[in-house]
Each structure stands twice: as C-alpha cells, then as structure tokens.
Amino acid sequence: MNNVLVYCEITEKNNIADISLELCTKGRQLATQLGGRLQAVVLGSGVQGLEQQLYPYGVDEVLMADDKRLSPYRTLPHFELLVEVIKEQQPNIVLFGATTIGRDMSPRISSALRCGLTADCTQLEIGSHTDAKTKKVYDNILMQIRPAFGGNIVGTIVSPETRPQMATVREGVMRKEILDKGYKGTLTKIAVGDKIDRADKAVRIISREIKEQTINIKPASIIVAGGYGMGSRENFQLLHRLAETLGGEVGATRAAIDAGFCEPERQIGQTGVTVRPKLYIACGISGAIQHTAGMDESGKIISINTDPNAPINAIADITIIGDACTIVPKLIASYNKNLK
Amino acid sequence: MKIIVLAKQVPDTRNVGSNAMKEDGTINRAALPTVFNPEDLKALEMALQVKDKIEGTTVEVITMGPPRAEEIVRDARSRGADGGFVLSDARFAGSDTLATSYALSKAIESTEGYDMVFCGRQAIDGDTAQVGPQVAEKLGIPQITYAEALEHIDETKVVVRRRLEHGVETVEAQLPVLVTVTSAAADCRYPHAHRLLRYAKTPVDVKNADDVKPDFSRLGLAGSPTKVKKVDNVVLAHKESITIEPTDENLSEMMHSLIEEHII
Numbered sequence: 001m002n003n004v005l006v007y008c009e010i011t012e013k014n015n016i017a018d019i020s021l022e023l024c025t026k027g028r029q030l031a032t033q034l035g036g037r038l039q040a041v042v043l044g045s046g047v048q049g050l051e052q053q054l055y056p057y058g059v060d061e062v063l064m065a066d067d068k069r070l071s072p073y074r075t076l077p078h079f080e081l082l083v084e085v086i087k088e089q090q091p092n093i094v095l096f097g098a099t100t101i102g103r104d105m106s107p108r109i110s111s112a113l114r115c116g117l118t119a120d121c122t123q124l125e126i127g128s129h130t131d132a133k134t135k136k137v138y139d140n141i142l143m144q145i146r147p148a149f150g151g152n153i154v155g156t157i158v159s160p161e162t163r164p165q166m167a168t169v170r171e172g173v174m175r176k177e178i179l180d181k182g183y184k185g186t187l188t189k190i191a192v193g194d195k196i197d198r199a200d201k202a203v204r205i206i207s208r209e210i211k212e213q214t215i216n217i218k219p220a221s222i223i224v225a226g227g228y229g230m231g232s233r234e235n236f237q238l239l240h241r242l243a244e245t246l247g248g249e250v251g252a253t254r255a256a257i258d259a260g261f262c263e264p265e266r267q268i269g270q271t272g273v274t275v276r277p278k279l280y281i282a283c284g285i286s287g288a289i290q291h292t293a294g295m296d297e298s299g300k301i302i303s304i305n306t307d308p309n310a311p312i313n314a315i316a317d318i319t320i321i322g323d324a325c326t327i328v329p330k331l332i333a334s335y336n337k338n339l340k
Numbered sequence: 341m342k343i344i345v346l347a348k349q350v351p352d353t354r355n356v357g358s359n360a361m362k363e364d365g366t367i368n369r370a371a372l373p374t375v376f377n378p379e380d381l382k383a384l385e386m387a388l389q390v391k392d393k394i395e396g397t398t399v400e401v402i403t404m405g406p407p408r409a410e411e412i413v414r415d416a417r418s419r420g421a422d423g424g425f426v427l428s429d430a431r432f433a434g435s436d437t438l439a440t441s442y443a444l445s446k447a448i449e450s451t452e453g454y455d456m457v458f459c460g461r462q463a464i465d466g467d468t469a470q471v472g473p474q475v476a477e478k479l480g481i482p483q484i485t486y487a488e489a490l491e492h493i494d495e496t497k498v499v500v501r502r503r504l505e506h507g508v509e510t511v512e513a514q515l516p517v518l519v520t521v522t523s524a525a526a527d528c529r530y531p532h533a534h535r536l537l538r539y540a541k542t543p544v545d546v547k548n549a550d551d552v553k554p555d556f557s558r559l560g561l562a563g564s565p566t567k568v569k570k571v572d573n574v575v576l577a578h579k580e581s582i583t584i585e586p587t588d589e590n591l592s593e594m595m596h597s598l599i600e601e602h603i604i
Contacts, residue, residue: 072509075473075483100504104485107470111441111477116565119468129569143569148466154572162565202482203513206499210507222604246604258523271467279603300603302594304586313581318594322586330588334595335604 002036002140004028005091005164007082008054009101010044010071012210016053019097019171026124026174027095028058033126034092034140039063041085043078043190045071051187058179063089065190069200072208073101075108076199081190083112091164093142095124098168106168116159117166118144120270122173122293129158141165147270147289154289172218172274173294215265222248223277225268225295228255229284229305230324236261238328239283245332251275253291269294283324287312304328341397341495343387344448345424346459346475347380347416349409374408376415379460383521385528387458388420390493398422402447404432404440410544417539418531425545432549434561437466441474443559446552448479456498457518461486472520481516488524 004027008020024040031038037060042050044066051062063085069077086094086109094109096102098120110117123145129138138160144167148155159165217223224243226236236250243250251268252261268275270290280298285291287303287310295301296315303316304324313319320327351372384401391397401416401424403409413424427447435443448454457479462469469485476483484500491510492499498517502509503524549559557563584590598604 074511075485100486103469104473104483107437107441107468107473108477108483110438110470111474114438114565116436116438117470118566119466119470129567131567144566148571156569156571157566158569159565160567203484203511203517206510206512208507208509210504210509212506279598300598308583313583316581319581319583320586320591320594321583327586327591330586330591331595334588334592335599338592338596338599 001090001092002031002034003039003089003091004031004034004036004093004095005039005041005086005089006059006095007097007102007105008040008042009073009097009099010042010047010050012212014044014046014050016042016050017097017099018176019099019102019169021053021057022171022174022176023095023097023169024054024057024059025177025179026169027093028179030093030124030126030142031060036092037061039089039091041082043070043081045069051185055183055185056178056181057176058183059185061186061188063188063190065192067192067196069196070192072205074203074205075104076202077196079105079108079112080196080199081192082109084195085190086113086164094164094166096166096168098170102168106166110166113164115162115164115166116157117168118146118157118159119168121146121167121169122270124167124169129160131160142167147293170270170272170274215263217249217251217266217268218273218275220249220275221278222246222281223251223268223275223279223295223298224248224281224283225251225253225285226256226261226283226324227253227285227291228259229286230256230261231284233261235325238325242281242328242332245335246279248277248279251295253285253288282312282316283328285312286310287315341390341394341455342451342453343390343397343399344451344454344457345380345384345387345399345401345416345421346444346457346471347384347401347403347412348377348460348463349374349403349405349412350377350463350465370406374411376412377460377463379462379521379523381460381528382523382525383458383460383519384416384419384421385526386487386490386519386521387456388529389490390456391420393493394495400424400451402427402444404428404443404447407546410546413544414539414542415531417542418536419529420532420535423545425547427547427552429549431556431560434564435559436564436566437468437470437474438565439559439563441471441478442563443549443552443554444471445475445478446554447547448475450547450552455515457481457516459518459520461520461522469520472518476518479516479518481518482513483518483520484511484513485520486522487519488522489526
C-alpha cells in the first residue's frame with residue numbers, strides 16, 4: 001500500500017489541532033508522490049463533523065471513532081484502536097505530532113508493530129536508498145531528516161525494511177495549507193465496542209488543568225530573541241522592552257529557557273516552535289542548528305553578539321559585534337528618535 | 341516494593357568536538373566526556389521518594405552501555421539506590437530505540453520482578469523520548485509519561501502529576517506501571533559522603549546479552565528498523581551580510597533604514 005496516515009489530535013474545544021492539519025498538508029504531498037491516498041484517524045468524543053475540517057487539506061478518508069472513553073486522551077485506549085487501524089489499513093507512512101500526545105503514543109505503537117520511528121523530523125521527503133552492505137536499492141521510501149547530537153549534525157534516517165515508516169514532527173515546522181476547499185473525502189466509522197474495555201481501566205484521570213494558550217509567538221512579524229548569552233531574566237526584560245517598542249514578540253533558545261530567563265512557550269527551534277517573521281533580532285544567541293532550524297526562514301536577521309565567530313552570524317543579514325545589554329537600549333532610543 | 345530505574349550515561353552534548361562521529365554515522369562515544377542523563381537523575385529521585393515513603397522498598401538501577409557506564413550505578417548508589425548493573429555487550433552496538441528498549445525489557449525481566457519502573461523522559465544525546473514507552477509496551481504494562489511529581493503511592497497504586505504542553509494532569513494507575521520523568525520534576529538529592537566512599541571501589545555487576553536470554557535477531561543493528569542513511573555536518577549557508585560596530589550613528593542608521601523598508 002502507498003497510503004499515508006495521519007493521527008489527528010483534538011483540541012480542548014474539540015477541533016482538529018493545527019499540528020494535525022500541518023501533518024495532513026505534508027501527508028498530502030507525500031501520498032501524491034507515492035500515488036497513494038491520504039487517511040486521517042480521529043479518535044475522540046463528540047467528534048462527528050470534524051471530518052469537514054480535514055477534507056480541504058486533501059484527506060481522502062477519515063477514520064473516526066467516537067466514544068466517551070476516548071476523551072480526554074489517555075495512552076492505552078488510543079493505542080489499542082490505532083494499532084488495530086494500522087494493522088487493517090497497512091499504510092506505508094504514519095505521521096504524528098511531536099506533542100505530549102504524539103510523543104507518548106507513537107513509540108508504544110512502533111514497539112507493538114516493530115517498525116521504525118524517527119522523532120522530531122524537520123524535513124520529510126520521498127527518495128531512494130541503497131544499503132551500504134547488501135547494495136539493495138529501496139525506491140520511494142521516506143527520508144526522515146532531523147538535527148541530532150546537540151545540533152552538531154543533521155541526520156537522514158530511513159526505515160527501509162519495516163512498514164509503516166513512522167515519524168513525528170513538531171508543531172509549526174511544516175506549513176498548513178488548504179489544498180482545495182471543495183475536496184471530497186469519505187468518512188469511515190470505527191466500531192469501538194468492547195475493544196478498549198481493558199485499556200480503559202489501566203489509568204484514570206483524576207484532574208486536569210489545561211490553560212488556553214496565552215503566549216503564541218508564531219504569528220509575530222517581528223521577533224526579538226535571546227539566548228543564554230543574555231545572562232539573566234532581568235536582562236531579558238530589555239528584550240521585552242524592545243519587542244514592545246517594535247510591536248513584536250520575545251523568543252528564546254532552549255538554553256535560555258532552561259536557565260529560567262523566560263516562559264517555555266517562547267522557545268524557538270527544533271524542540272520549540274518554528275517562526276518566519278519579517279525581522280528576527282538574535283541577542284546573545286550563538287546559533288546551534290536546533291535553534292536556527294526554527295528561524296532560518298526569517299525575512300531579515302540581525303545578530304547582536306560579543307563573539308564575531310558565532311555561527312548565527314553566518315545567516316545574519318546584519319551582525320552587530322557587542323553586548324546586547326548595552327546595544328538593545330540604544331536601539332529602543334534610536335527607534336523612538338527616528339519616528340519623531 | 342521493588343523499583344527499577346533505567347538510566348543512561350550520555351555524552352555531554354554541550355562539549356562536542358570534531359571527532360564526535362564515526363565514519364559509519366554512529367556516535368564516537370569514546371571521544372566524549374560523559375554525564376548522568378539529567379532526566380534519569382530526576383527519575384532516580386522520584387524512585388528514592390517511593391523508598392522514603394514505603395518501608396522495605398529497594399531501588400535498582402539498570403544502565404545499558406560500555407563497561408565504563410558502571411559510573412552511573414556507582415553514582416546512583418551513592419545517592420541512595422540499593423544496587424544495579426550494567427548491561428553491556430558488543431552485540432548491542434548500533435541499536436536504535438526499538439532494539440535498545442528490547443534489550444532493556446529483557447534486562448528488567450531478568451531481575452526478581454518489579455512494581456514500578458522509572459526512567460527519564462528522554463536523553464540529551466537523542467531527545468527521542470521513545471525508549472520509556474517502548475519498554476512499557478514490551479513489558480505489557482501501562483505508562484505514565486511527562487511525570488513531574490509523585491502525589492501518592494501505596495502498595496497497589498500510584499498518583500502522578502504530569503506536565504503537559506499547556507497545563508497539568510493528575511492520573512492514577514494500578515501497579516505495575518512505567519513512569520517517565522520530565523525536567524520539571526525535583527532535582528536528585530546529593531550523594532552521601534560515606535556512601536560515595538563506600539561504593540567508590542565496589543565492583544559493579546555487568547550482564548551481557550546471554551545473561552538476559554534475548555532473541556538475538558532483535559539486538560543491535562540487525563534488530564534496528566531505522567538506519568542512518570547519512571550524516572551532514574552543519575554548515576550554515578553564508579548570506580551576503582554586513583558587520584557593523586555598535587556606534588550610535590551606525591545603530592541609528594540601521595533603525596532608520598529598517599523603518600524606510602517598512603520592516604518595522
């Protein structure tokens with residue numbers, strides 16, 4: 001089979017999550033290249049009608065299970081049903097979001113099916129692979145590209161012998177793009193019955209406190225980002241002031257967030273969000289690939305760094321050599337003066 | 341209660357040199373400084389908290405890696421673990437997460453049983469977060485991922501608070517269960533000085549593949565469905581860029597042209 005299957009996540013407000021629509025967009029391209037169909041699996045409660053949100057992305061078939069026990073998400077009920085769907089449908093490729101849900105369930109699925117799974121891919125392509133030892137050629141397989149090992153390398157991973165080929169992708173890495181508003185797909189209901197009776201009993205949710213996302217830097221057209229080089233949470237306030245002045249948002253590297261300089265929702269890069277603003281001002285950021293993978297499509301990049309050899313300078317349009325803590329206040333003053 | 345902690349000795353990815361990779365695309369671990377994987381240390385702490393609460397609990401650490409990974413078992417013992425072993429064999433070389441989780445699950449089954457398994461959510465050298473759930477599947481037990489705090493534990497069940505993307509969730513599971521611990525959890529307690537001294541020279545058990553009675557076709561490269569096709573060193577493509585000195589005039593001129601170009 002040449003089909004591509006996407007596991008869809010449902011938001012708190014019972015919509016298809018953005019990450020799943022991004023995966024459908026990519027899945028559509030892959031399915032077309034393989035000459036296969038795009039299938040999407042929706043497991044939840046009160047999800048009738050959600051297929052209409054999926055068809056415009058080029059989904060040929062929505063496989064849907066509607067059962068109270070499927071929401072909120074718990075590993076085992078979803079796992080049991082998805083394993084059964086994959087065994088029945090035999091897709092060539094299965095895509096998951098690299099979210100807390102996707103990263104919880106996909107490894108368990110790969111273990112049960114004994115197939116390969118590549119985490120946090122930044123690119124997915126169809127290509128061919130020749131085994132170095134046996135010289136056997138595998139055509140039309142999935143090239144799973146991801147930064148690895150502290151971002152010092154980019155690896156291309158393949159799973160030539162096992163099916164399905166499975167990958168997870170972070171939210172925002174792939175673009176979300178409607179294929180055709182009038183695209184016609186079909187709906188197939190999955191009968192749940194007693195299939196998840198045992199799985200339902202394993203883990204019980206006692207309480208949940210899920211906040212609506214309050215910080216979302218993805219749509220910002222100007223981003224002022226800081227790295228570990230900013231030195232402290234107090235110094236990060238300077239970035240907030242600059243972002244406010246320019247009407248932008250503050251972003252950060254993983255190192256800066258691990259150090260507690262700002263909120264995790266602001267993380268940009270492989271394990272954060274991918275952004276494509278008009279202007280990206282990188283302050284005290286050295287530019288490891290995990291970070292640059294999340295911002296290198298920015299329109300204009302300005303790097304402020306004391307290190308003239310920081311890797312990020314290579315992709316910057318303008319490099320300012322110096323301490324961001326003294327330069328950022330000057331930028332704010334200069335902006336205000338220029339406006340007058 | 342019997343608890344097993346899975347821990348990994350990882351290369352310190354913050355200190356990677358040019359000889360970090362071998363020609364076949366696998367990691368040249370011998371050339372790198374190593375550390376106790378940070379989230380595995382937090383998993384050890386959570387296990388030790390169970391030991392604090394339930395009398396008679398034993399905590400055993402299993403680590404898979406080269407013989408020098410015995411440092412992990414020593415470190416864990418100096419912090420309060422009761423024992424453990426290194427699972428080490430050249431036949432594990434080239435394992436991806438699936439083959440690794442298989443070997444670890446066989447190692448767990450080779451012990452005298454368990455009520456809980458703790459491990460870090462992910463290791464800093466791969467960041468995949470796959471091995472925990474894969475081990476749980478192979479053992480046929482439920483999993484609780486992204487744990488940040490242990491809220492209740494008794495002989496039959498556990499209540500754990502999970503840290504999710506936009507909030508928290510508290511769940512209850514019957515034992516046995518596997519728990520993966522996230523970076524939001526409490527830091528591990530420090531080693532006791534007297535335990536450090538006591539275990540510094542104590543030999544650490546090493547088990548090889550034969551000891552855990554595996555299906556050998558599921559180990560190492562042969563048991564790994566994912567293959568590294570190629571590895572590229574990261575070279576950022578140079579743009580046509582200018583470098584400026586941070587004088588007031590230069591900065592003002594830059595801001596002026598950004599405004600002129602309608603970028604800001």
